[in-house]
Amino acid sequence: MSVITADPKTAGEREPARDRKLTRVAASSDRRFAAVSHALLIVWSVIVIVPMLWVLMSSFKSTGEILSSPFSLPDDWRFENYANAWTDANIGRYFLNSVIVVVSALILVMLLGAMCAYILARFEFPGRRLIYYVMLAGLTFPVFLAIVPLFFQLQNFGLLNTRAGLILTYVAFALPFTMFFLYSFFRSLPHDVYEAALIDGAGDWRAFFQVMLPMARPGMAAVAIFNFLGLWNQFLLPVALNTDQDMWVLTQGMAAYASSQVYDIDYGALFAAIVITVVPVLIVYCVFQRRIAGSVSQGTFR
């Protein structure tokens, strides 16, 4: 371990007096550092929170009020904005579509990604490295390179504008990320438990589903959270591959609703629709936020 010296003069023999002085200097610079830190974080928090609060406030106003006095509290709280948004923007249906597609894709991608990562991480076979690098390429190339051929690929399979087609596409594009994340996780799991399972007579199937998968639970939870966010926010794939309005997912529905506002302006309802969309995610996030923070670092908090 290399010791990093702050000041060449102090690296040698240190007299107590200078040591104290140095600490004082360091302490005052630390105070400055803390003050600057606080200032930065407060400013950033304001920039994050204020737009959200403003949207919430505007969602209770009439369109006229939004245009005439956009920054005051609403005169009368118009809850009917929410009813209008719910019916006009068809939010209920799109929300359900989103849930069905995202949850199915999530379950599938977690299972397949874990299986793939497990094989690549713990078995030697010809072509292993090739598969690894091809997956890496799939992670690096932009989705837009594939979007046109993908459209026709789905058409050939008869999967265009179907839930199954969208789910499979979601799975395919989330697979590399899931695989890489879990790959390092499976690499790191101790071997003796697996050995013990084999000695106890478990086959490969059983060793995976009853021993390895439960052991990878922290990793699985982390990837599941990030995959959920990524798939829930997916916009391009549904817009290109899922054009039947009854099948629309929430992101599509919201985009269409916002652009339809050009002809029939109901700002209050638009803001209400935004709130309706954000609140469930916000609640889920607040419940899981420790998980998210912890999952990224995988419990390396010291």
Next chain:
Amino acid sequence: MKDTILKAETASRRPEPAAARGGRPWRRKLTFDRVTFFLAFLGLPLAIFVIFVLIPFCQAIFWGMTDWRGFSPDYNFVGFDNFRKMFEDDIFLKALRNVALLAAFVPLVTLTLALGVAVAITLGGPSKGPVRGIRGASFYRIVSFFPYVVPAIIVGLIWAQMYDPNAGLLNGVLTGLGLDRFDTFAWLGEQATAMPSVMFVIVWGLVGFYAVLFIAAIKGVPAELYEAARIDGAGRLRTTFSITLPAIRDSVQTAYIYLGIAALDAFVYVQAMVPNGGPDNSTLTISQRLFNVAFAKQQFGYATAMGVVLAVVTLVFAALVFLVNRLTGGGEGESKKKTPGSKARRAAAEGGAG
């Protein structure tokens, strides 16, 4: 789920102990169980990946050289004509310039801010005793991550309203501060401000995620390093630059590449705020142009060729990031490792798994 239990086979012969990590007793007889296991575990995921990702990618390279117009099966092979056409197409060149700007600024600003937030949260604490986080760290962490949870399309829509010339909050705040010239200023409608406004929104949406990522990376730096620096009299600032930043270098590189890929795309954000390409196409992106040429004009060959160019630009960007990192003395680790993954590895090595 079938699992044939091979009692006789496995119990009679103890597998050799695994030599190194990742070593395994795989040289055992191929049984039916094992073959089906391999087929299912490797076959299924790979089939989906190949059909929906790999084949389209490969097809794209070929189709980019045809004049295919979609639903009729006949097309001509035109070689590099599409690319020639593209580089004579003023609108496309403008889009190329725009995404170059996005790739230049968005990752830089986002990561600087994210690092600032992460360092402030983790190292800004009191200077007595061990290095601690700032007071209220968890509040700041929750708030800064929040925009990432909101779907990108909604982020775009919120800011489209914020930027609204008449009813937007931004002009309201600025006029409230006495800057009357912003009374009806159209942020997304003026060429000078449209692109910076879009960039700001992308940054706003992504900073939180990378901040959380870096917080995790910083927490992974061995505490002894911090203690040693402290004993040597380094202050917080010095510690940040001499210890923290070098230690999380590889995470920053990975993040930089990811952000670059996101910024070169930017489709969701621009569609939400400036679907028409902005004033004089100043915010038009390659992705928007591609989408339009493909699904509105049905020029599939030409659109795919644009996709190829976008992919090349992305790869060039990634190569540049690698190169800069190498030249400035980083990158001894495998950069293909995912930060959380390597975190997981370390955690598990300390018995954090299970």
